[in-house]
Amino acid sequence: MTDVSARAPDSSASGGSVLLTLMKLRTFIALIAVLVVFSIAAPNFLSAANLILMAKHVALNAFLAMGMTFVIITGGIDLSVGSIVGLCGMVAGYLVLNGIDLQVGYTVYFNVVEIAFITLAVGIVIGAVNGLLITRLNVAPFIATLGTLYVARGLALLSSDGRTFPNLVGKPELGTTGFGYLGAGKLLGLPVSIWILVVVALGAAYLARFTPLGRHIFAVGGNERAARISGVRVNMVKMFVYMFSGFCAAIVGLIISSELMASHPATGESFELNAIAAAVLGGTSMSGGRGTIGGTIVGAFVIGILSDGLVMMGVSSFWQMVIKGLVIIVAVVVDQAQRRLQSRVTLMQMAKVG
Amino acid sequence: MNSGHDVILKLEDISKVYAGTVAVKHADFEVRKGAVNVLVGENGAGKSTLMKIIAGVERPTAGRILLDGNEVSFSSSGDAVGRGIGMVFQELNLFGNLSVAENIFATRELTNALRKIDHKAQEHRAAEFLEQLEAGIRPDMLVEDLRIGQQQLVEIAKAVSLDARVLIMDEPTSALSAAEVEILFKVIADLKARGVAIVYISHRLEELIRIGDYITVLRDGRITGQEEMKNVDTQWIVRQMIGSDAKDFAKADGHQPGEEIFRAEEICLPRVTGGLAVDHVSLSVGAGEILGIYGLMGAGRSELFDCIMGRHGQASGRIFIDGKPVKERDTTRRIRRGLALIPEDRQREGLVSILSVASNLTLASLSRFVSLFHIRGGAEKQAVTQMVRELVIKVADPVQEVSSLSGGNQQKVVIGKALLTGPKVLLMDEPSRGIDVGAKADVFRTMRKLSRDGLGILFATSDLDEVMALSDRIAVMSNGKLTGMFNRAEATEAAIIAASALGHGPSPNTENNAHD
Numbered sequence: 001m002t003d004v005s006a007r008a009p010d011s012s013a014s015g016g017s018v019l020l021t022l023m024k025l026r027t028f029i030a031l032i033a034v035l036v037v038f039s040i041a042a043p044n045f046l047s048a049a050n051l052i053l054m055a056k057h058v059a060l061n062a063f064l065a066m067g068m069t070f071v072i073i074t075g076g077i078d079l080s081v082g083s084i085v086g087l088c089g090m091v092a093g094y095l096v097l098n099g100i101d102l103q104v105g106y107t108v109y110f111n112v113v114e115i116a117f118i119t120l121a122v123g124i125v126i127g128a129v130n131g132l133l134i135t136r137l138n139v140a141p142f143i144a145t146l147g148t149l150y151v152a153r154g155l156a157l158l159s160s161d162g163r164t165f166p167n168l169v170g171k172p173e174l175g176t177t178g179f180g181y182l183g184a185g186k187l188l189g190l191p192v193s194i195w196i197l198v199v200v201a202l203g204a205a206y207l208a209r210f211t212p213l214g215r216h217i218f219a220v221g222g223n224e225r226a227a228r229i230s231g232v233r234v235n236m237v238k239m240f241v242y243m244f245s246g247f248c249a250a251i252v253g254l255i256i257s258s259e260l261m262a263s264h265p266a267t268g269e270s271f272e273l274n275a276i277a278a279a280v281l282g283g284t285s286m287s288g289g290r291g292t293i294g295g296t297i298v299g300a301f302v303i304g305i306l307s308d309g310l311v312m313m314g315v316s317s318f319w320q321m322v323i324k325g326l327v328i329i330v331a332v333v334v335d336q337a338q339r340r341l342q343s344r345v346t347l348m349q350m351a352k353v354g
Numbered sequence: 355m356n357s358g359h360d361v362i363l364k365l366e367d368i369s370k371v372y373a374g375t376v377a378v379k380h381a382d383f384e385v386r387k388g389a390v391n392v393l394v395g396e397n398g399a400g401k402s403t404l405m406k407i408i409a410g411v412e413r414p415t416a417g418r419i420l421l422d423g424n425e426v427s428f429s430s431s432g433d434a435v436g437r438g439i440g441m442v443f444q445e446l447n448l449f450g451n452l453s454v455a456e457n458i459f460a461t462r463e464l465t466n467a468l469r470k471i472d473h474k475a476q477e478h479r480a481a482e483f484l485e486q487l488e489a490g491i492r493p494d495m496l497v498e499d500l501r502i503g504q505q506q507l508v509e510i511a512k513a514v515s516l517d518a519r520v521l522i523m524d525e526p527t528s529a530l531s532a533a534e535v536e537i538l539f540k541v542i543a544d545l546k547a548r549g550v551a552i553v554y555i556s557h558r559l560e561e562l563i564r565i566g567d568y569i570t571v572l573r574d575g576r577i578t579g580q581e582e583m584k585n586v587d588t589q590w591i592v593r594q595m596i597g598s599d600a601k602d603f604a605k606a607d608g609h610q611p612g613e614e615i616f617r618a619e620e621i622c623l624p625r626v627t628g629g630l631a632v633d634h635v636s637l638s639v640g641a642g643e644i645l646g647i648y649g650l651m652g653a654g655r656s657e658l659f660d661c662i663m664g665r666h667g668q669a670s671g672r673i674f675i676d677g678k679p680v681k682e683r684d685t686t687r688r689i690r691r692g693l694a695l696i697p698e699d700r701q702r703e704g705l706v707s708i709l710s711v712a713s714n715l716t717l718a719s720l721s722r723f724v725s726l727f728h729i730r731g732g733a734e735k736q737a738v739t740q741m742v743r744e745l746v747i748k749v750a751d752p753v754q755e756v757s758s759l760s761g762g763n764q765q766k767v768v769i770g771k772a773l774l775t776g777p778k779v780l781l782m783d784e785p786s787r788g789i790d791v792g793a794k795a796d797v798f799r800t801m802r803k804l805s806r807d808g809l810g811i812l813f814a815t816s817d818l819d820e821v822m823a824l825s826d827r828i829a830v831m832s833n834g835k836l837t838g839m840f841n842r843a844e845a846t847e848a849a850i851i852a853a854s855a856l857g858h859g860p861s862p863n864t865e866n867n868a869h870d
Contacts, residue, residue, distance in 0.1 A: 231685055
């Protein structure tokens with residue numbers, strides 16, 4: 001990589017644009033590189049079963065990373081997603097096992113679809129709390145979401161006194177069976193969670209590219225004051241991105257509980273960092289205004305495949321962390337080099353035009 | 355040009371080129387010891403660039419700098435400071451989170467034997483400088499707690515503390531009250547007596563004539579006149595500044611303004627530090643009328659526009675469009691009612707610099723291109739193409755980032771963005787600031803065309819020529835108040851200047867000690 005940055009200044013205009021294209025595609029190149037390396041180094045890596053298993057792992061991080069991408073594009077950060085995953089898993093588990101006791105001798109049990117919607121609503125509400133703290137009370141996003149990180153984790157632990165809700169099969173007479181479908185079910189040969197990822201990702205990518213809200217998200221991150229003067233409802237945009245992030249985290253909470261058929265209150269610890277890493281690897285700028293859903297998904301795959309592949313190769317988990325960290329740093333260094341090269345190429349083009 | 359003052363610093367044939375524009379062209383400039391060397395010129399004439407070259411902030415593209423007769427080149431402002439050249443910058447360069455004393459000694463901290471900062475000594479020394487300025491500022495106060503005028507005094511104290519041989523002051527009085535200006539002049543006289551060469555930049559002609567010894571006039575990056583102050587008068591200065599060749603203002607086409615389209619009543623905006631930034635301003639504009647709002651920096655023009663756009667929750671007053679009251683209080687819905695603002699600061703408030711030209715143009719009017727929630731790419735593209743053509747925006751491809759355009763074209767993008775919202779009333783805050791002559795002419799032509807199409811236009815400017823040439827009526831603001839309203843036929847430069855200076859004399863609400 002040092003080689004690239006050292007060569008960049010001398011490259012001619014055409015060489016510059018070739019290099020620029022390569023740099024723009026860097027996450028894809030990294031993805032192909034990890035695929036090629038592991039398919040050679042790790043036996044069975046390319047088997048269909050293994051690819052699907054990896055995709056399921058990646059999907060969890062990809063959900064969080066998508067929500068994180070929008071938040072980061074507006075210039076914020078959401079540290080609370082890992083805790084929302086944990087809390088939403090506990091909410092789902094609690095509802096399956098216990099229902100809601102109305103305190104008057106009745107207990108209401110919900111069917112699985114209702115439970116899923118309630119859980120998603122919980123995620124969205126926590127996101128809304130983040131949004132309100134940030135827009136109405138002017139708390140810095142880092143601090144606001146750090147606060148909700150602790151609160152949500154604490155609530156998750158309180159909900160069961162720190163115990164796991166085991167065996168979420170439900171009872172047929174209460175209509176609470178079928179919770180395992182999300183995590184274990186298959187549709188047309190692919191796991192349900194992958195299908196959900198495809199749907200949410202396409203929706204998010206569409207939102208980013210073809211809706212006013214998407215455009216406003218980028219405008220707020222690029223220049224909040226200018227956006228405000230142009231009539232963008234900045235506070236609404238921010239509310240949306242944190243609520244969407246909470247929504248994504250709730251999906252992950254549901255899927256994990258469903259896969260394990262159990263809810264553990266510590267689920268999701270440090271997931272937020274993986275999500276940030278995937279977003280940054282996919283080209284999202286921490287200073288706001290830049291990023292794509294597609295890039296983030298590819299970033300999530302690079303990180304996920306990297307860690308699964310290293311496990312398959314038998315690399316120690318300590319080394320895995322070192323490697324993951326280096327990959328992230330290199331990605332950002334290349335990103336900066338690309339920016340510089342880009343502006344040079346633009347200037348050169350302007351000079352050519354006159 | 356002969357007198358008792360020796361030349362300490364000499365610029366020879368200096369030019370400075372930025373991407374796209376030439377800011378200074380073959381300038382020769384002499385700075386004399388123990389005298390106030392005045393530099394005047396209109397906005398964008400190149401004064402600040404020239405001063406930044408002297409202060410080592412910018413390096414000249416061509417030409418020589420001679421200090422005491424020896425050629426020098428400054429690699430940084432620290433380098434220039436090392437050779438005895440200090441500068442009071444127009445935009446304040448202070449650290450709001452540090453104390454006054456820490457600001458004054460920033461990068462030259464007084465330390466004890468162990469390299470620990472000696473705060474006592476710093477505050478003691480700082481107090482001496484502040485004493486001279488009679489500002490009532492304690493050295494341990496945080497800079498962000500001071501009024502703008504007081505911050506400017508700190509900036510001046512900082513420059514004085516450099517013990518510079520050449521001291522550049524770029525509009526040092528722009529935020530000072532009349533009493534504070536008097537104190538500054540005393541300090542300047544004191545520095546002069548010590549043999550310091552002072553370079554003084556200001557827009558206020560009466561000020562220049564009072565304290566200047568030598569005057570140099572810049573126009574469009576060229577030096578058009580250099581004289582001893584005692585040989586010149588205001589008319590001479592204005593002639594040199596504006597030149598005989600009139601600027602390319604689009605001609606009025608003689609259409610008559612229609613009925614009232616916009617009215618503001620009793621607009622007030624409280625200042626954070628007490629008093630009113632906008633003080634009971636009422637005005638109205640007819641359809642197809644251009645109302646110029648003239649005023650010096652800090653007169654409250656931009657704040658008035660901000661109030662009209664609903665950017666300040668604490669503002670009071672009533673506005674009407676087409677005679678109907680506008681009850682909406684937020685910017686989004688006021689834009690929908692037909693108001694649009696072209697802000698003064700393009701970079702900070704006008705553009706999202708990392709988005710494309712197209713995205714910037716349609717940012718405020720996206721709802722026009724949306725069915726349900728889908729942006730119709732074709733319709734958007736068509737509107738962008740049309741606007742690019744109409745405003746003559748020079749851009750190869752609208753998907754280019756807007757930051758790659760020149761200042762004038764960026765300004766056209768900001769105007770285009772406002773026009774796409776289909777406004778009835780357009781507020782333009784210094785629409786010609788920082789753009790080249792050709793783009794200025796385009797902007798003025800566009801204003802004429804829009805007024806012909808029946809828009810009401812309010813434009814704020816501190817350029818007297820501009821306000822005289824473009825306005826159907828001229829409003830003058832000073833100190834937050836509306837101090838004059840002239841029809842073009844009866845407006846004279848003298849009357850406008852007089853009105854813009856009202857309230858700048860010693861008055862109860864500009865006391866220094868408002869803070870104590």
